[in-house]
Amino acid sequence: MSAILELRNVSKVFGGGRFSKRSTVAVEDVTFSIPADTPTMIAVAGESGSGKTTLSRLLLGVTTPSEGVVLYHGADLSKLGKAGRKQFLHDVQPIYQDPFGVYNPFYRADHLLYVTVSKFKLAKSDQDSQRIVEEALETVGLRPNEILGRYPHQLSGGQRQRVMVARALLLKPRVILADEPVSMVDASLRATILESLRSLNRDFGISILYVTHDLTTAYQICENIIVMYRGVVVESGAVEEVIIQPKHPYTKLLVESIPQMRAVRDWEREEVEGETIQSLDESQVSAGCKFADRCPAVMDQCWTAAPPLYRLSAKRAARCFIYEDEPLLDSADVTDTFVLQPTAQRAADQSAN
Amino acid sequence: MARLNYSFEEKASGPILQVNDLQVNYETVDGAVKAVSSVNLTLQAGERLALVGESGCGKTTLALAIMRLIRPPGRIVQGEIILDGRDLLKLNEEEMRLARLADVSLVTQAAMNALNPVMRIQDQIIDGLQDHGYELSKDEFRRRVKSLLEHVGLNASVARMYPHELSGGMKQRVGMATATALQPKLIIADEPTSALDVVVQRQVMTTLGRLQRETGASVILVGHDMGLVAQFADKVGVMYAGKLVELSPVHQVVHEPLHPYSELLLKSVPGLDQKQERLIGIPGMPPRLIDLPPGCFFAPRCPKAMPHCSQVSPELTPVNGDRLVACHLYTEETTPEAELEGSA
Numbered sequence: 001m002s003a004i005l006e007l008r009n010v011s012k013v014f015g016g017g018r019f020s021k022r023s024t025v026a027v028e029d030v031t032f033s034i035p036a037d038t039p040t041m042i043a044v045a046g047e048s049g050s051g052k053t054t055l056s057r058l059l060l061g062v063t064t065p066s067e068g069v070v071l072y073h074g075a076d077l078s079k080l081g082k083a084g085r086k087q088f089l090h091d092v093q094p095i096y097q098d099p100f101g102v103y104n105p106f107y108r109a110d111h112l113l114y115v116t117v118s119k120f121k122l123a124k125s126d127q128d129s130q131r132i133v134e135e136a137l138e139t140v141g142l143r144p145n146e147i148l149g150r151y152p153h154q155l156s157g158g159q160r161q162r163v164m165v166a167r168a169l170l171l172k173p174r175v176i177l178a179d180e181p182v183s184m185v186d187a188s189l190r191a192t193i194l195e196s197l198r199s200l201n202r203d204f205g206i207s208i209l210y211v212t213h214d215l216t217t218a219y220q221i222c223e224n225i226i227v228m229y230r231g232v233v234v235e236s237g238a239v240e241e242v243i244i245q246p247k248h249p250y251t252k253l254l255v256e257s258i259p260q261m262r263a264v265r266d267w268e269r270e271e272v273e274g275e276t277i278q279s280l281d282e283s284q285v286s287a288g289c290k291f292a293d294r295c296p297a298v299m300d301q302c303w304t305a306a307p308p309l310y311r312l313s314a315k316r317a318a319r320c321f322i323y324e325d326e327p328l329l330d331s332a333d334v335t336d337t338f339v340l341q342p343t344a345q346r347a348a349d350q351s352a353n
Numbered sequence: 354m355a356r357l358n359y360s361f362e363e364k365a366s367g368p369i370l371q372v373n374d375l376q377v378n379y380e381t382v383d384g385a386v387k388a389v390s391s392v393n394l395t396l397q398a399g400e401r402l403a404l405v406g407e408s409g410c411g412k413t414t415l416a417l418a419i420m421r422l423i424r425p426p427g428r429i430v431q432g433e434i435i436l437d438g439r440d441l442l443k444l445n446e447e448e449m450r451l452a453r454l455a456d457v458s459l460v461t462q463a464a465m466n467a468l469n470p471v472m473r474i475q476d477q478i479i480d481g482l483q484d485h486g487y488e489l490s491k492d493e494f495r496r497r498v499k500s501l502l503e504h505v506g507l508n509a510s511v512a513r514m515y516p517h518e519l520s521g522g523m524k525q526r527v528g529m530a531t532a533t534a535l536q537p538k539l540i541i542a543d544e545p546t547s548a549l550d551v552v553v554q555r556q557v558m559t560t561l562g563r564l565q566r567e568t569g570a571s572v573i574l575v576g577h578d579m580g581l582v583a584q585f586a587d588k589v590g591v592m593y594a595g596k597l598v599e600l601s602p603v604h605q606v607v608h609e610p611l612h613p614y615s616e617l618l619l620k621s622v623p624g625l626d627q628k629q630e631r632l633i634g635i636p637g638m639p640p641r642l643i644d645l646p647p648g649c650f651f652a653p654r655c656p657k658a659m660p661h662c663s664q665v666s667p668e669l670t671p672v673n674g675d676r677l678v679a680c681h682l683y684t685e686e687t688t689p690e691a692e693l694e695g696s697a
Contacts, residue, residue, distance in 0.1 A: 047550035048521070156638065157408065186408045186577045191621040192634030213550045216580075220623040220632060243625065257551040259558075259580030261622060264604050267555065267584045268562055 003033035003071070003335075004174050004207070005059050005092065010068035011231075012054050026054040028231040029068070031333045034059075034175055036073070038340040039205040041198070043218035043239065045254070046228035052211045055228070056177045059209065060094055090120060093168035097180040099161035103152035109163055110148045113137075116170050136166040140196045158189035165196055172204060179211045194221050215258055219243045224338040227251050230290040233309065236334035237316030248318040249295045289321070297322060308332065315339055369538050369571050370396040370419070375432030377411075377418050377595075380425075386642045388414040388427070390595040393669065396571050398538070403574040403586035403603070405618065407639055411595040412575045416541045419573070420459050421449050437538050455485050455535045460542040460561075464528030468516040474502075475512035478531050485535055501530040504567070505560050522553035529561060536568050543575045558585055579622045583607050591615045594640050594650040597669060601676040611678045613657045649681065657682060 012027040028051075034042065044052045057063040058070055061077045070077040072088050080088060096102055103109060113133045116122070123129035134144040140162045152160060161181060168176050178197060182190040198221045200206045212218055218225055219239045227235040227242065227250065235248040246252045260266065289295070292302040301321055309317045309329040317329040317337045330336060377389040389411045396402055404412040417423055419434055421441055434441040436456055444452060453459075461467050469477055475498045482494065489497070499509040505526040516524060525545055532540055542561060546554040562585060565572050576582055582589060582603065589606040591599040591614060599612040610616040617635045637654040640646055646653060652662040662681055669679040 047552060187579065188407050188618065188621040188635040190634070191623070191632040195632045195634070198632070215551070216623055216625055217632075219625055220629055240628075253552055255625075257555040258625065259551075259555070259578065259584045261580045261583045261607055261619070261624060262626070264583045264607055265585075267559055 002036045002074075004036040004073060006033035006071040006074075007031060007055075007058060007065075008069050008071060009332075010058060010065045010070060012051075012058060012063060013066045025231045027051040027058065027065075029332070030055065030233055031068075031331065031335075032226065032233075032236075033071075033333070033335045034207050034209065035335070035340055036174070039201055039207045040224060040338065040340055041201050041208045041210060041222040042338070043215075043222040043225040044209060044211045044228060045213060045215055045218050045225055047213060047254075049230065050228040051231040052213075052228050053179055054231075056094075056179050056209060056211050059175075060092065060177055061088070090171050091174040093171055093173040093176050095161075095164050095168055095176060095178040095181045097183055099157050099164060099184065100152075102164060103160065105152055107151075108148075109150055109152045109155055109160065112163065113167055113170060116167055120171060122170060132170065133166075136170045137163070139169055139199075140166045141192065142166065156189075158185050158193065161185060161189075161193055162196060165193065165200070169200060169204070173206060175207045175209065176200065177209045177211070180213070181210075182217070183212070183214075190217065197221065215243050215254055223341070226334055227254070232290060232319060233332075233334055234291065234320070235316070235318045236309075237313075237337040238339040241313065241316045247312055247316065247323070248320050249297050249322075250291045251318075253294075253296075289319075309334070311337070367398065368395045369398040369400075369437055370394070371433070371435040372415075372419070373433040373435070375415070375418060375434065376430040377414050377423055377427060378430050379427045381643070384643050385430075387595050387645060388642060389418060390645075392432075392595075392597050394590065394597065394600070396539070396573070399565075399569050399571055401565060401572045401574065401585060401587045402590055403576060403582040403588070404590045404592055405577055405579065405582055406592035407577070407618075407635070409639055409642075410592040411642075412592050413543055414595075415592070416459075416543050416573060416575045419539075420453060420457060420541060422459070451485060454481055454532070454537065456537050457539040457541065458532040458535070458537045460525070460528050460532045460540065460545045462544040462547055464525045464545070467528060468524060470516050473513055473515060474498075474519075474527055478527075478534055481531055481534055497534075498530075501534055502527070504533070504564065505530045506556070520553075521549050522557055525549060525553075525557050526560060529557075529564060533564050533568055533570070537570055539571045539573065540565070541573045541575070544577070545574075546581065547576075547578075554581070561585070579607070579619055580624075591618065594645065595642060596650060596679065597677075598651065598679045599677065600669065601678075605673075605676060611672060611676060611683065612651075612680045613655050613682070614651045617656075649679075 007030050010027060010030050013023050013025050015023040044055055046052045054063060058065055064078055114129060117129040117132055123132055137144045137147055142159060142162050147163060182193050194217055197208055201208050210218060210222055222239055225239050225242050226233050229250050235242055235251045242251060243255060246255050288305045289302040289307050292298050299321060307319050307321045309319045309332050310323040310326040311317050311329045312323055312326055315337055317334060372392055372394040375389055375392045378385040378387055392415060404415060406412050418429055423429055429442060475495060478498050479494045498512050502509060502511055507523060507526050546557050549557060558581060574585055586603045589601060589603050590597050591612060593614050599615045606615060610619055621634050623629055623632055635654060640650055648663040648665055649667050652658045659681060667679045667681050669677045670684060672678045672683045
């Protein structure tokens with residue numbers, strides 16, 4: 001299997017330079033890849049500070065790894081030549097969290113789209129570029145006449161975010177890195193935007209990395225998931241396995257914390273308020289498993305040794321000593337736990353439905 | 354405890370808050386933006402009400418109006434906000450300032466920004482107490498702060514910390530400790546967990562629930578996460594374009610929403626029970642509040658709209674006993690035209 005983007009044993013440490021003793025490990029020894037031949041939707045989930053945004057920034061090449069290497073089509077991302085860099089920018093597109101911050105308020109909102117068209121020479125003439133832009137807007141469910149010529153402040157948050165999706169689409173990229181694309185919009189728009197992301201995956205074969213803290217939407221739109229905690233991958237695999245029957249204690253905690261609409265007032269009945277006030281004292285963080293201080297199933301060895309990723313099934317791996325008897329995950333590459341469906345197969349499935 | 358002379362007799366039960374025909378406008382050069390249009394609302398003592406709706410539906414404006422925190426160009430045009438027998442809109446600025454925190458307090462979306470970065474947590478809480486006429490010794494104040502912090506599940510050592518030393522969830526709990534410092538009758542929580550992740554969100558909401566039970570205060574929770582609302586509220590008020598379109602007990606809204614808007618709003622929230630083929634948002638956009646359509650504001654987006662929906666504005670009317678719905682679907686008897694439409 002060839003990969004379009006690959007992280008190989010990547011770690012990222014912030015701080016801890018010459019002038020500061022304190023350093024923060026944002027991402028620790030992560031290996032995974034986005035396959036080139038089978039477009040998939042991968043969720044990266046975890047709480048704030050789990051390193052999920054750093055992970056997406058590493059893939060985007062805007063953060064350089066402290067250790068390990070990020071590969072684009074097998075070549076080191078940081079050593080790409082000019083042409084390779086341009087191809088990379090064409091193939092990999094970001095969508096950010098804040099649909100307000102990415103616009104220059106002095107330009108019309110469509111400026112962003114036309115600049116993309118001209119920089120990448122997507123159109124031969126002005127009419128051509130107009131047509132391409134309108135097509136992209138329509139694909140994400142916007143009416144061009146409601147967007148073109150307007151200033152960013154005249155658009156709603158959802159419209160602005162969808163213009164960003166349209167911009168990513170203009171380039172027909174291979175990969176979209178979407179970092180919390182819907183955390184700032186309401187439930188109705190969230191559904192609309194996520195649905196447009198999913199259709200990009202289905203209709204254009206674009207792989208999507210969906211960085212989120214919302215396991216419900218991750219389950220709904222993605223096939224695979226990586227759960228991170230303080231920089232390490234704690235569980236990975238198919239969403240049906242990881243989210244529906246979580247195995248790692250942290251994933252279990254996350255899933256239990258999802259407010260379930262149908263189970264009215266269940267929280268109150270349970271009231272199992274684990275007093276998990278985060279310790280600010282760095283010395284309390286265990287030398288072994290990073291989750292040890294919050295883990296309900298903590299064992300002695302967790303404090304001293306860091307657990308590796310164990311392979312629990314063909315579609316799942318978890319980093320926890322509870323599963324000590326299981327085999328290790330080969331070279332800790334979490335991609336091996338993903339469910340990947342070749343495009344032809346997906347098309348067949350869809351027509352069967 | 355020494356309260357200032359603005360205190361009034363305690364009432365055991367009955368309505369604690371009554372909002373009558375409240376209207377809030379934002380005045381702009383193009384005309385008045387009607388953020389809240391003729392909202393009527395009654396809240397019983399100890400009741401938890403959640404206000405839900407899309408962004409821009411007026412839920413935050415309504416909450417802020419109850420605190421009388423609407424800033425120009427916003428203006429409360431008309432109405433009454435009767436909190437425990439007193440119309441807040443008739444108070445002067447000083448009386449209102451004292452009523453905030455003592456009678457009605459606010460937990461904001463971004464508690465992190467509400468805290469003073471250069472003051473220790475205890476000093477900020479004590480400041481609030483002193484401002485509302487508490488005169489205690491230093492030790493007594495500190496003990497009080499300690500007990501408040503413990504109530505929200507924080508370690509007493511937090512009292513001497515600065516805001517930057519706390520995580521988002523801890524800051525939100527400090528916000529709740531402050532909000533309950535004077536045992537207000539009404540706590541307004543405006544999306545208190547939207548900046549937090551799920552694990553912390555659950556802890557914060559459970560804390561808020563416990564505080565509510567312990568103090569017996571009423572709570573208005575403003576939020577758009579229906580899952581969260583289902584975990585917390587007794588009653589749900591669904592708002593659309595500045596109007597209350599449904600007000601029902603939470604069980605009933607979740608399992609059998611009556612207003613078509615409530616139904617669509619619920620459908621847009623995916624669950625974990627089954628994987629949906631498509632995620633469905635509500636089609637179309639909310640109306641511009643500056644030129645609202647005649648009739649029902651939701652009619653242009655409503656899949657069940659009938660001809661007279663775009664002419665006659667539906668009133669909030671009782672349906673099935675304790676539910677209130679503003680929709681012509683449930684006033685069939687009065688309009689024969691609708692009956693035909695409904696059976697078709």
